[in-house]
Amino acid sequence: MVNATRHLTVPIENLGAAWLVIVFRQADMAWGAFVGAQIFVGLTVHILAWGNMDWLLRRVAEEPALMGRQWQRALWARARFLLPVVIVVLFSGYDLMTALWVIGWILSAFLVQSFDAVILIARRFKTAIGVEAVAFAAVTALLLCPTAVDEVEVIRAWAVGSIVRAILLVVVLLKQTGTRFDLTVEPRYLIVAAPFFLLGLSGMLQSKMDLYMANLYLDHLEVARYQVIVNTFIMLQAAGAFLVVPFARTLYRAGDEVV
Numbered sequence: 001m002v003n004a005t006r007h008l009t010v011p012i013e014n015l016g017a018a019w020l021v022i023v024f025r026q027a028d029m030a031w032g033a034f035v036g037a038q039i040f041v042g043l044t045v046h047i048l049a050w051g052n053m054d055w056l057l058r059r060v061a062e063e064p065a066l067m068g069r070q071w072q073r074a075l076w077a078r079a080r081f082l083l084p085v086v087i088v089v090l091f092s093g094y095d096l097m098t099a100l101w102v103i104g105w106i107l108s109a110f111l112v113q114s115f116d117a118v119i120l121i122a123r124r125f126k127t128a129i130g131v132e133a134v135a136f137a138a139v140t141a142l143l144l145c146p147t148a149v150d151e152v153e154v155i156r157a158w159a160v161g162s163i164v165r166a167i168l169l170v171v172v173l174l175k176q177t178g179t180r181f182d183l184t185v186e187p188r189y190l191i192v193a194a195p196f197f198l199l200g201l202s203g204m205l206q207s208k209m210d211l212y213m214a215n216l217y218l219d220h221l222e223v224a225r226y227q228v229i230v231n232t233f234i235m236l237q238a239a240g241a242f243l244v245v246p247f248a249r250t251l252y253r254a255g256d257e258v259v
Contacts, residue, residue: 002125009132011235017139017157018228025149032220033151035227037102038158039208039215040092044085045109046204050078051196055189056117067121068178073186074193075114080185082107098152105159108166115169115177122176131172135165207234 021031052074060067089102119128142157143149214226 002129006119006125006128006132008235009129009136011231013132013136013139014231015228015235016136017143017154018224018231020140020143021149021154022224022228025143027149028224029220030150030154031227032222032224034154034158035211035220035223036215037151037155039212041102041105041109043204044106045113046201047197048078048081048085048106048110049113049197049200050190051193051198051200052078052114053117053120054196054200055193057120060117060121067118068176069182070186071114071118071177072182073184074189076183077185077189078110078114082110098155101152101156101159105155105162108159108162111166112162112169115173118173118176122173124173124176127172128169131165131168134168135161138164 018031021027021034056067056070056074059070063070085106086103089099089106090096092099092102094102119125139157139161142160143154146153208230211227211230214230215223218226
């Protein structure tokens with residue numbers, strides 16, 4: 001249940017921020033415009049993740065003592081694609097300052113996602129919940145500051161929240177990921193982890209394709225309202241998986257008869 005609570009904090013934070021912007025700040029158009037950036041960042045980070053959580057869970061099930069080294073090797077294997085992403089963002093039409101906030105958002109979210117498997121393996125669920133609470137407090141404070149809220153202000157708030165989250169996770173999970181840097185790239189990582197990536201991508205597209213289409217064809221006001229509604233349903237749909245995921249490492253280690 002603690003792990004389910006940890007996963008539910010993210011969509012709840014999203015709903016809370018949407019309510020803050022749409023209802024409290026009365027900036028429906030700003031949130032609707034922000035949804036496009038949120039979709040882009042979410043899809044980009046998912047591709048950069050390349051199935052690392054499931055891959056690491058399986059590897060650690062086989063070699064528990066090597067978690068830190070395997071985590072770092074997978075991280076460097078994926079980090080080589082960050083530079084092309086930075087270039088794409090710089091030429092995506094944002095002004096320079098907004099582009100830098102989007103880049104900071106992507107880089108920090110990439111790092112945060114890398115810790116998902118570590119949190120599961122080390123069962124640091126309460127720590128992760130605390131980190132989420134601090135990050136959301138930062139987002140809320142920034143959304144309450146400006147006299148007028150627009151897309152850029154929401155992007156900045158979300159980027160700062162992601163950066164705070166990344167910094168805190170690096171500090172609290174340093175012991176699990178290793179205090180000694182290993183710059184070795186995991187050989188054949190992209191090939192071995194590809195099935196996990198494809199499974200995750202298909203699930204992501206299945207659950208969010210309607211939001212992608214809404215963002216393309218509806219105006220910002222309608223997108224803002226639709227995103228809040230559909231995220232509520234996705235949160236309810238995913239509840240079952242939240243309960244099963246903490247036992248993934250045990251299932252990987254079990255034989256067919258036990259499974």
